[in-house]
Amino acid sequence: MSFLTVVYALLFYSATAVLVIGVGRKIYIFAKAPAPLKIPTTPAPTTQTGVIMRMFREVVFFESLFKGAKWTWLFGWVFHMGLFLVLLRHVRYFQDPVWFPIELIQPFGAYAGFAMVAGLAGLFGRRMLVDRVRYISAPSDYLMLILLMLIGLSGLMMTFVAHTDIVAVKKFFLGLMTLSISELPADPVLLVHLALVALLMLIFPISKLLHAPGIFFSPTRNQVDNPRERRHLAEWAKRFEQQ
């Protein structure tokens, strides 16, 4: 087994561990912190089903962002939906045989890569060109977009320009999952693509990518509007009741 394969194997094991443990820890922190008061942004649903629908519209269609900023919505939504299809397409590298739905989306997934990069480019342009957005941007905000664009571009390179040995790549990842590591092709574009993906996984739990789990814990979006009907009391606030 080559040195390179060992390095990438270790890289992906550690990146996966950091991603799972880091995000898991953050979710635990989000879940553990109580929401002591009812603060849904109203008008808000008055039933749990209504809240699930609201959250669905928020996560799938970016409802609030659509109300707020049409261009950002367009670029952001195209990027995220592109990414979603691209991720689904990549499921084939982790299973054998491949599920039928995953087979089905393969052609769409390939072109979704372009949508993803286009959306990212739009977001990057907006970040540079709109004075207000430029003002609120830290270096990490630009770097995050660049990182995602490079991942997308290197992936598109392999799909449309310089093919890599995807059979060997699949064997490598299936091997990682069964602890029987096989050789990774020493293809530069592939190595760049994978290194950047590992980096993204590593920084996920310490960056603004936490918006992904965060939305589900947002009290203004996930609370039922029923404070008059049901008393809502946080654990830490109960001590006042005894006084």
Place this chain on the structure above:
Amino acid sequence: MAKADFEVPELQEYTEVPKYVEGTMAHSSPYVAKPDHQTPLGFPGALVPDWEEKTLEAMGDLLGKYRSFQVYLDSCVKCGACTDKCHYYLGTSDPKNMPVARQDLLRKVYRRYFTFAGKFFPKLVGAVDLTREVLDEWYSYFHQCSQCRRCSVFCPYGIDTAEISMAAREILDRIGYGQKYCNEIIAKVHKIGNNLGLPGPAIQNILDGLEEDVLDDTGVAVKFPLDVKGVDILLVTPSADFFAEPHIDGLIGYAKVFHECGVSWTVSTKASEAGNFGMFIGSYENMRRVSMRIREAAIELGVKRIVFGECGHAWRVAYAFLNTLAGPFDFLDPNYPVPQHILEFTWDAIQQGKLNLDKSANDDKVLTFHDSCNVARATRMGDKPGGQFEIPRNVIKAVCNNYVDMEADTIKERTFCCGGGGGLLTDDLMELRVKGAIPRINALNNVVQEHGVTHMAAICAICKSQFTKVIPYYGFEMDQIVSVHQLVSNAILLTGQGEQDDDDGEDDE
């Protein structure tokens, strides 16, 4: 036209999003609380010597107590959707008044001390050390947020800057760096029972005067009871309703509605304030202490229902928090929501045909309605989402012939703050208040020009006070702001009223 020692913005047809100009409001900072204002609330009298340590300690404490605070500090992606939504940014061009930039003042410190990236790569993620300059900036800019939640409507994660600014003020209070206006008022409520510090005899005096006025105007003996036991309804209303125009005309309206419905009611000396500034300073404990006065008054007076008068943030605390803070209210009549808004009560009465209304009494006016931010985005009226928009409009339309809505982007859930909410209704923040009102004033001016609107109705003591003070800067008259129940009061024909005289189409002021 009122005088100003700052430049009053010019009215625009539509509120344009300005290019940012750094530091335009860096000088804006309200008076700092004195020890007398701090200690009754349980806060240190002055800035503690070890404030750095105590600030971080308080931040850590709040992170564990408020999910909103923790999730919102972690989740912002700097998409910029909120940057053009704040009335204070639109009115001042100061980039630190963009909601995300305001949050970032605190988020930068959170990142530096509480996150891996901020501890090891501060420059990369824009994390900064906690310094005196940073602290003073918090004090300045977290008192340039009216906690109106307009930004939270448009945020893809529902990040509510109000939650951050409340947490920031709680931290500042805990290190002895509170704001005079809010804390002085809360101390007054703890001691006397209302924001204005009106003692029981003064309230009695005012209510007696109102009884006489209404009797003179209508020939009908409408009661304004104080501390009467065993009645149906405890009315909790902002103390401004006892004090000044146009608030007091609203109080007359409530009394006439109760009178016509034949319900017995009372005001309480102990709970003579609907407002709860504990919310503005983010203090659960102070908010609870203020709320408990209402529970105690309801028990002592043995009432069956609690009804709140016209007030925005008060209705938020009442509707969304009162059950949590001072509940359960199992000792009240379970057939009615606890608490009820006076508009819910009046709208029910109108639907049941209990009120004899003469709409023409308001024919001298063309009305529009200002949705108060807290009512619009943090509460509900009635049993359907959006009732907080429909019920006030329904009531206005039931008592007025001429009604026009302002532009869709400035009403209902997108309503603009009056510019004086969230504990900023103080003269030491006059520049901020005048500039922050501009998006609302532009929208008002449009309907004035295009539809001949003469009056804007509001259902919040702070909105009414703010507008009456601020619209003269823009060439409007103070009395163009009216209470919704003032309109109701004008239109109600009391039972027996017509028997003495037929001249009931007049305004009762």
